[in-house]
Amino acid sequence: MALSLRATTTKTTALSSFLCRAFSSSSLNSETDLRSAPFLTQNPLTLRRDTTDKSIQWVFLGCPGVGKGTYASRLSNLLAVPHIATGDLVREELNSSGPLASQLKEIVNQGKLVSDEIIINLLSKRLEAGEAKGETGFILDGFPRTVRQAEILEGVTDIDLVVNLKLREEALLAKCLGRRICSECGGNYNIACIDIKGDNGKPGMYMAPLLPPPHCATKLIQRSDDTEEVVRVRLRIYNEMSQPVEDFYRHRGKLLEFELPGGIPESWPKLLQALNLEEHEIKQSAAA
Numbered sequence: 001m002a003l004s005l006r007a008t009t010t011k012t013t014a015l016s017s018f019l020c021r022a023f024s025s026s027s028l029n030s031e032t033d034l035r036s037a038p039f040l041t042q043n044p045l046t047l048r049r050d051t052t053d054k055s056i057q058w059v060f061l062g063c064p065g066v067g068k069g070t071y072a073s074r075l076s077n078l079l080a081v082p083h084i085a086t087g088d089l090v091r092e093e094l095n096s097s098g099p100l101a102s103q104l105k106e107i108v109n110q111g112k113l114v115s116d117e118i119i120i121n122l123l124s125k126r127l128e129a130g131e132a133k134g135e136t137g138f139i140l141d142g143f144p145r146t147v148r149q150a151e152i153l154e155g156v157t158d159i160d161l162v163v164n165l166k167l168r169e170e171a172l173l174a175k176c177l178g179r180r181i182c183s184e185c186g187g188n189y190n191i192a193c194i195d196i197k198g199d200n201g202k203p204g205m206y207m208a209p210l211l212p213p214p215h216c217a218t219k220l221i222q223r224s225d226d227t228e229e230v231v232r233v234r235l236r237i238y239n240e241m242s243q244p245v246e247d248f249y250r251h252r253g254k255l256l257e258f259e260l261p262g263g264i265p266e267s268w269p270k271l272l273q274a275l276n277l278e279e280h281e282i283k284q285s286a287a288a
């Protein structure tokens, strides 16, 4: 399907009045549940958006290890919209001394999903903080991950586009296990060298490692949920809980499927092409 993806959508939806109502009237939670949740100091997702906002509202879907963070972050830099990764919000919270930290640590380290209530509350706070700084638009990464989250989001705002990144199954586990983060600057790297040989008419695939610069190389850490056992659980849960989200957006004509052909050098230009974006044009117009 050809989707027109230029970032020109005019937003007319004011989210603030709808989000809380959408969340509290959704089937799994009564208002009582929300009020009794100790971490909810305010209504979840009480967002306000300028009705003249012309920024993009995109979602990135895809299995653990597919590269959602990498490509969402590159597009965020290119298009000057915030990249909001709910996994990062969860990790910030679990590394804090907040009341949810130990509960979140346990859930994440088992590869399970955090409750919709918690995730919506974290996302709401992040969007509000961004709004206070004048941010408009977003590229969401890791949200929605359940059909209920998608329904709530769809009920309150108009998502322009959902990019569904796909990568061959054999590469996903290796990508998660090879992931490394610089504990000082937060830079993301990958030490895995993926070299899948062509077989039975299926082409091979090569993904070079993304090695850290020398000043990060001695400070690399691994996410505690990037162990083989936990990654397998995350992949299973993605198939059960998040693949239906792909169908949700497919039925609404918003899903752009993008099969990664290899590493960043091959995939990035092809992704821009699929999105009908020209990197040099955007940079020129930003500089003008």
Ligand SMILES: Nc1ncnc2c1ncn2[C@@H]1O[C@H](COP(=O)(O)OP(=O)(O)O)[C@@H](O)[C@H]1O
Pocket: 063, 064, 065, 086, 087, 088, 090, 107, 108, 111, 112, 113, 114, 115, 116, 119, 141, 142, 143, 144, 145, 146, 149, 225, 234
């Ligand atoms: N939308 C969400 N709903 C529920 N849990 C989430 C959501 N986003 C992130 N999480 C939690 O944070 C963890 C890390 O998320 P993320 O960094 O996006 O991982 P992945 O590499 O598996 O895509 C998830 O395994 C899950 O426990």
